[in-house]
Amino acid sequence: MRFIADMMLGRLARWLRLYGYDTLYGVEDDDEILRIARDEGRVILTRDATLSERARRLGLEVILLGSNSFEEQIEELKSFGVEFRELFPANARCPKCNGPIKPVSKEEIRNKVPESVYRKYDEFYVCENCGQIYWPGRQWEEMLKIDRKLRGEQ
DSSP, X not given: OOEEEOTTOHHHHHHHHHTTOOEEEOOOOHHHHHHHHHHHTOEEEESOHHHHHHHHHTTOOEEEXXXXXXXHHHXXXXXXXXXXXXXXXXXXXXXXXXXXXXXXXXXXXXXXXXXXXXXXOXXXXXXXXXXXXXXXXXXXXXXXXXXXXXXXXX
């Protein structure tokens, strides 16, 4: 499933990317959202009833979310069959740009991360689009806690 999320759903879009879903975000114009959804076969995610109705009239797939709460939005998506499996960096997409993330050797990122990070970690990933480097540090541990909560495993 590929998505395009409207501007009200930034946090949700980033998390969908972390779960490996190709999710466009940042398109402000509703007409452009509709065009991209049609041209690329993307499901529109929105809280905007007017946008949802326009999409339906055009025969586009749309999920109208009712909640402002990120956690409740995840539950709503589950009811539409969106699966949230355990986070794993190699399956994720870049939360910044939506690009694919691939594992890289420690040597490949030498001098591209702080020396303390380089010494402390052996596992690294890089976004193929924007070059952002990721490693399983403190921020990743916090994301895993949220992930377990979202999947009901606390």
